[in-house]
Amino acid sequence: MGNDLRNKADNFRDKTVMISLQSVSKSFPRSQETLPVLNHISLDIYQGEILAVLGPSGCGKTTLLRQIAGFDKQDSGSVRMDGQEVVKPEVKRMMIFQDFNQLFPWKTVLQNVLFPLQVNRIGESDAANREIALQYLQLVELSGFEDSYPHQLSGGMKQKAAMARALALQPKVLLMDEPFGSLDALTRLSLQDLLLKIWQETGVTIALVTHDIQEAINLSDRIAVMGRRGVAGFKEIIPNLLDRPRVVGGGGYSEIYAQVYSLMDFRNENE
Amino acid sequence: MKNKDSYGKKTKTRLLWIIVFLVIWETIAQSRTFPEAIFPSLPVIAKALGDSVVSGEILLQTGWSLALILQGLLVGLAAAVLLSSLAVRSRIFDGLVDTLTAIAHPLPGIALLPLIIIWFGTGTLAILVIIVHSVIWPMILNITTGFRAIPPIYKETGLNLGLNQVRIIKDIMIPASLPYVLSGIRIGWARAWRALISAEMIFGAVGLKGGLGWYIFKQRVFMDTPGIFAGLFVIVLIGIVVEDCVFAAFEERTVKKWGMI
Numbered sequence: 001m002g003n004d005l006r007n008k009a010d011n012f013r014d015k016t017v018m019i020s021l022q023s024v025s026k027s028f029p030r031s032q033e034t035l036p037v038l039n040h041i042s043l044d045i046y047q048g049e050i051l052a053v054l055g056p057s058g059c060g061k062t063t064l065l066r067q068i069a070g071f072d073k074q075d076s077g078s079v080r081m082d083g084q085e086v087v088k089p090e091v092k093r094m095m096i097f098q099d100f101n102q103l104f105p106w107k108t109v110l111q112n113v114l115f116p117l118q119v120n121r122i123g124e125s126d127a128a129n130r131e132i133a134l135q136y137l138q139l140v141e142l143s144g145f146e147d148s149y150p151h152q153l154s155g156g157m158k159q160k161a162a163m164a165r166a167l168a169l170q171p172k173v174l175l176m177d178e179p180f181g182s183l184d185a186l187t188r189l190s191l192q193d194l195l196l197k198i199w200q201e202t203g204v205t206i207a208l209v210t211h212d213i214q215e216a217i218n219l220s221d222r223i224a225v226m227g228r229r230g231v232a233g234f235k236e237i238i239p240n241l242l243d244r245p246r247v248v249g250g251g252g253y254s255e256i257y258a259q260v261y262s263l264m265d266f267r268n269e270n271e
Numbered sequence: 272m273k274n275k276d277s278y279g280k281k282t283k284t285r286l287l288w289i290i291v292f293l294v295i296w297e298t299i300a301q302s303r304t305f306p307e308a309i310f311p312s313l314p315v316i317a318k319a320l321g322d323s324v325v326s327g328e329i330l331l332q333t334g335w336s337l338a339l340i341l342q343g344l345l346v347g348l349a350a351a352v353l354l355s356s357l358a359v360r361s362r363i364f365d366g367l368v369d370t371l372t373a374i375a376h377p378l379p380g381i382a383l384l385p386l387i388i389i390w391f392g393t394g395t396l397a398i399l400v401i402i403v404h405s406v407i408w409p410m411i412l413n414i415t416t417g418f419r420a421i422p423p424i425y426k427e428t429g430l431n432l433g434l435n436q437v438r439i440i441k442d443i444m445i446p447a448s449l450p451y452v453l454s455g456i457r458i459g460w461a462r463a464w465r466a467l468i469s470a471e472m473i474f475g476a477v478g479l480k481g482g483l484g485w486y487i488f489k490q491r492v493f494m495d496t497p498g499i500f501a502g503l504f505v506i507v508l509i510g511i512v513v514e515d516c517v518f519a520a521f522e523e524r525t526v527k528k529w530g531m532i
Contacts, residue, residue: 071430071431088430106525106531119438151530151531165432169432
């Protein structure tokens with residue numbers, strides 16, 4: 001089995017590393033002590049892949065993503081993107097949160113997408129920016145809702161709008177923190193399909209944090225499994241080479257599911 | 272739609288009660304229980320108001336008062352936004368603003384009048400100082416509360432989208448805290464109106480113009496009770512118009528439309 005894994009991992013050897021985490025540690029101060037969350041975590045994210053970071057609640061996967069985004073500073077270790085140290089949030093690494101509130105409620109859907117384009121002078125004119133915004137709203141299948149305010153949208157539509165806003169800035173990587181975690185099961189599946197379509201059309205690199213094993217299997221090229229606490233680091237990084245589109249019960253699906261499931265500390269935490 | 276319905280209902284109920292008050296008033300006035308100089312009848316008040324409008328005096332005084340209050344509110348609002356932005360950004364400023372507010376907020380503007388007269392005289396500047404004092408502290412309290420209540424996700428998203436610090440304040444923090452800012456302006460407006468009328472009564476006229484407060488005070492000197500009521504009527508009218516036509520309409524077009532309240 002170990003050999004098998006190593007052979008599969010060879011598939012990624014010719015990939016370009018886009019983001020590299022070296023021995024990243026992060027702890028948060030509590031009233032009395034400090035709570036270590038990440039302990040010497042190392043990870044490479046390859047250009048063009050979908051990487052799923054999978055782990056139970058509270059394992060530190062969100063903290064990990066926030067270090068990559070540049071929202072928080074790690075205590076030690078380094079986070080590099082294309083060789084440069086990550087020190088602050090930047091447009092080339094767009095974060096998508098689980099929280100529906102990431103859209104600005106005082107702007108319409110179109111204005112939400114348009115505003116960052118104007119701020120960053122992406123298009124040459126306002127008309128060009130408008131064109132780009134409309135194009136990305138179409139990509140996420142939100143055409144017709146341009147003039148709606150976020151509070152008039154369903155949760156799934158809000159996440160689509162957030163994706164359009166992020167993608168319109170043409171980031172190199174999308175950092176997604178359980179983006180579909182608050183959606184009902186059916187909407188979640190349809191947004192997973194949409195995300196795959198977007199990934200195929202734009203070629204954007206995606207790092208996705210989730211606690212949903214099926215989501216990780218359906219979407220990713222690799223699944224980085226974290227234990228109960230990130231202090232233990234990654235249990236294993238599993239290459240997920242199933243043919244797309246992936247369906248539950250398809251060839252190899254249950255094997256990879258069982259493999260991932262066994263790595264997550266669901267059962268043995270009390271022992 | 273539901274909002275509009277309940278709004279229409281509220282207006283109807285209000286109108287009904289106002290009519291009831293007016294009828295009671297007129298009945299008492301007509302019964303001659305009190306001398307007319309103390310308790311004038313509605314037609315007499317209406318005539319006093321009409322005369323004063325025709326002569327232009329009440330309009331002039333009202334315009335003068337409104338111009339002052341608007342200036343005071345704008346200065347107060349700008350200063351409050353500035354101080355609140357500094358306070359939520361730096362701990363030192365937070366302490367300073369907190370201390371200043373704790374000291375100055377409980378002081379009624381009118382209590383400061385004697386001091387303000389000594390320092391600033393009895394001109395327009397003195398009135399502006401009182402108005403700004405009356406509005407700035409409650410506004411700071413509201414705006415800092417509003418700023419602190421902003422979900423961190425807005426700011427983080429803003430930073431991720433490439434916004435600089437000025438844009439974060441202008442394009443994120445102010446709209447995100449607009450419900451608080453608005454209620455701050457509402458309180459500020461009410462305080463300013465009170466402070467202004469009191470100050471005008473005490474300061475008297477600067478040249479021809481003494482404002483609405485002076486107008487009312489002057490009518491008492493002449494024992495022109497209907498004139499006093501005419502002045503009070505204008506104050507009430509302005510209060511209702513500003514609340515319903517300015518604040519409510521602004522709210523309807525912003526925070527309500529955005530689903531923020």
